[in-house]
Amino acid sequence: MAQAQPAYVERPRRRGRRALVVLVVLLLLLVGILVVADRVAVGVAERAITDQVRQEVAKQGAQSAPPEVEVGGFPFLTQVLNGRYERISIVLREVRGSVQGDAISLPKLDVDARQVSASLDTIRSGQGEVVAETVHGTATVSYDSLAALLDRPGLKLSEKGGKLGVTAPVDVLGQQLTVTGTADVAISEQGKVSLRFNDLNAEGLPNVPVARTLLNNYARSISIDVPLPELPFQLAVREVRPTPDGLAVTADATNVPINSAG
Template sequence: MAQVQPAYEERPRRRGRRALVVLVVLLLVLAGLLVVADRVAVGVAERAIADQVRQEVAKQQAQSAPPEVEVGGFPFLTQVLDGRYERISIVLREVRGSVQGDAISLPTLDVDARDVRASLDTLRSGQGEVVAETVNGTATISYDSLAALLDRPGLKLSEQGGKLAVTAPVDILGQQLTVTGTADVTVGEQGKVGLRFNDLNAEGLPNLPLARTLLNNYARGISIDVPLPDLPFQLALREVRPQPEGLTVTADAKNVPLNAAG
């Protein structure tokens, strides 16, 4: 007959399973502590970079609310040791530059810096350079702010079919008419946005050369170069596109210092 094994022989196997469970728990706790330490280090670096970005913005004679910085990539600590960061996102609000007078401020400038080089000593001491291989900036100019710049009573701007559209009441030869049409939007010199209203019409416009001349004069009067503030980080204006929420401005630059090097 088969012999029944004594119960005490099961105990080493149970103790082995218990030790494995304890080891797994310890590893999970250690992993959690490493994640916490990683996130704490991210917060410290983001504050340090934000302070250096603030100095750089001031150095370039621009103004904004305190920068909001987010360092991407995980784990962060390996990026610190390597001195190279995948991505740093910077949000600047209420950006105003050295341009005076009627220059339009940018409510929000979103900056996306890629392949950023910054040594641990630079982050700790604030001395040295934080350099991004590529920087892309995006901002939106509201239609209300553009309409205020054009300074024509009742004029409204919007996006229609991917184009900048205008609607405005106009008095032509004693008649109150509603003018509608679109504008060509271009990137001009010295960081200006060109608005050219070349296609305006008005329902009920008198079939007279003088009426058409007055309408064309109105179109020329609202065709302007919109001055933008000087953009930080050496950003150069590349494209302007009408969007439902406003004119979206995009700019870029390469090998850009993000801080005022000490």
């Protein structure tokens, strides 16, 4: 009898291990189902918000390619139940105003909406407001598009030491000289990008007053205010700075509806 005792004790241990394995498998299956359901819900919400953002962009007089929307934060379903989302990222490409004129288009506008309020009924039906506490937008204006707007043959723009640099061939008193220099970049009261070329020089410039006057006149001729397209979501431009890729535009807004309320 003493030798049979270990076999008698082992059976419940094996049954316990089997039950634990079954429990772990069931838990993993449940977690997997919840994750799949969470991701499916994200996809539904992203499609709904995409449609609403498209309407809002058109309503505000801007034009762009179809918006690309990504809802952040995990788990998503708890955000749905609370009616509050951590982050919604929106990408708008080829943003331009309804009236082009001389306004320059933005190849890409990245919009980051934080602490977004939207009820479940709004997401499901598209009726009601989707409001973000803060909206931050960033875009880059290419130097080629700016140079085309200035319309000076051979003129090239680039970033030089954190400033907007220019290089251009200029005829001064019958001599073909290469002009170089930098510009001050700022935002005007009208929300335009102000370019002011105040520091131009040219190697070999004749040492006569009229030559310097001609160079100054050229600087004034390429100093312009560049109109940007009307930005959606009430975004107001706060900063423009030269970068290696182009002029980086930063805009923001607060308490903004990012959809057209039904």
